[in-house]
Amino acid sequence: MKGLYIHIPFCVRKCEYCDFVSFPGMERERDAYISALISEMELYRGESLDTVFIGGGTPTALTAEQLSRLLLAVHDNFDIASGAEITVEANPGTVTDEKISALLAGGVDRVSVGVQSFNDNELKAIGRIHDAETAKETVEKLYAAGFENISLDLMASLPYQTMDSFKHSLEAAVALPIKHISVYSLIIEEGTPIERKYKDGVYKLPDEDTDRELYHFTAEFLRRRGFERYEISNYAMPGYESRHNLKYWTYAEYLGIGLAAHSYLDGMRRYNTSDIKKYLSGSFGEDETILTDDDKRGEYMMLGLRKTEGVSAAAFKKLFGIGLYDSYKAAIDKFTRAGALEFSDGFLRLTERGLDIANTVMCEFI
Ligand code: SF4
Numbered sequence: 001m002k003g004l005y006i007h008i009p010f011c012v013r014k015c016e017y018c019d020f021v022s023f024p025g026m027e028r029e030r031d032a033y034i035s036a037l038i039s040e041m042e043l044y045r046g047e048s049l050d051t052v053f054i055g056g057g058t059p060t061a062l063t064a065e066q067l068s069r070l071l072l073a074v075h076d077n078f079d080i081a082s083g084a085e086i087t088v089e090a091n092p093g094t095v096t097d098e099k100i101s102a103l104l105a106g107g108v109d110r111v112s113v114g115v116q117s118f119n120d121n122e123l124k125a126i127g128r129i130h131d132a133e134t135a136k137e138t139v140e141k142l143y144a145a146g147f148e149n150i151s152l153d154l155m156a157s158l159p160y161q162t163m164d165s166f167k168h169s170l171e172a173a174v175a176l177p178i179k180h181i182s183v184y185s186l187i188i189e190e191g192t193p194i195e196r197k198y199k200d201g202v203y204k205l206p207d208e209d210t211d212r213e214l215y216h217f218t219a220e221f222l223r224r225r226g227f228e229r230y231e232i233s234n235y236a237m238p239g240y241e242s243r244h245n246l247k248y249w250t251y252a253e254y255l256g257i258g259l260a261a262h263s264y265l266d267g268m269r270r271y272n273t274s275d276i277k278k279y280l281s282g283s284f285g286e287d288e289t290i291l292t293d294d295d296k297r298g299e300y301m302m303l304g305l306r307k308t309e310g311v312s313a314a315a316f317k318k319l320f321g322i323g324l325y326d327s328y329k330a331a332i333d334k335f336t337r338a339g340a341l342e343f344s345d346g347f348l349r350l351t352e353r354g355l356d357i358a359n360t361v362m363c364e365f366i
Pocket residue numbers: 010011012013014015018019020022056057058091114
């Protein structure tokens with residue numbers, strides 16, 4: 001079955017590092033945006049889905065009524081499998097009792113909370129709207145309301161972050177009733193306010209070794225507390241891996257609805273417009289690419305190697321009709337010799353060393 005991603009491009013305020021398609025304010029456009037989303041959903045009416053992910057932006061920046069309308073439309077337009085995973089991203093400071101009720105009534109069973117840090121000076125430096133205490137309260141409130149599948153996002157390599165402050169964030173995270181953690185490093189994107197501050201020397205970037213040290217520490221720390229790493233940046237208690245994100249990493253089909261969303265359907269990637277005026281006027285699609293077999297194989301490898309279990313040689317052969325080794329002999333030999341790849345139990349995977357240079361390895365497969 002397919003997965004569905006829905007993009008909500010609204011936030012309370014723009015974070016300093018953010019280059020996602022998301023806008024502060026625009027309260028007046030939000031009802032019209034939900035109407036446009038529903039019109040786009042109607043184009044795919046009847047599709048069977050077993051995962052839904054409402055992301056952004058900040059979906060919980062919508063009102064309870066808007067969330068209810070959106071979730072109702074998802075159930076009206078699609079055939080949602082029983083036991084489907086339905087995730088909504090939430091930001092501390094935007095979650096009210098009414099919104100929680102709307103999410104529960106709409107069948108949401110997983111909430112992914114963007115916390116990023118439990119240190120107020122770091123949160124302030126990256127322009128988050130909340131402090132550490134609000135983040136804790138939000139997770140506890142969601143749990144008390146009945147969400148037992150809660151994920152939390154943290155960021156590494158933040159301004160002012162030290163090994164000790166990062167450990168504090170990890171400790172605070174695992175003290176909360178969560179089942180899943182994502183840890184991504186801050187990326188300085190061009191044109192963001194934080195880029196200017198780095199260029200002006202206001203903040204200093206941690207070097208690559210410190211970044212790697214944080215990652216190694218994270219994996220070990222979380223493993224000891226019952227969270228297994230199952231993807232480069234994602235850790236879960238057994239059975240709580242993100243089923244929706246696993247669709248991306250296993251190259252399954254998914255439908256993307258909303259501004260700047262993209263889909264992978266029938267061997268084709270479809271891109272929606274990033275222009276909100278166009279989107280609101282009902283002009284959703286912007287571009288599409290028919291993937292060649294080479295493209296598909298390369299993407300399959302690049303995404304599959306993100307998983308710690310790696311890429312199944314049998315699944316590769318079944319999908320592409322050609323052996324994994326026959327397709328990528330040179331790259332596999334090169335990185336196996338370098339100790340970055342290993343093949344065992346029918347899976348090709350990145351080693352510990354390979355995880356550190358994952359991008360370099362993956363590039364060889366594209
Ligand atoms: S909350 Fe997320 S999407 Fe919104 S501005 Fe911050 S980083 Fe960007």
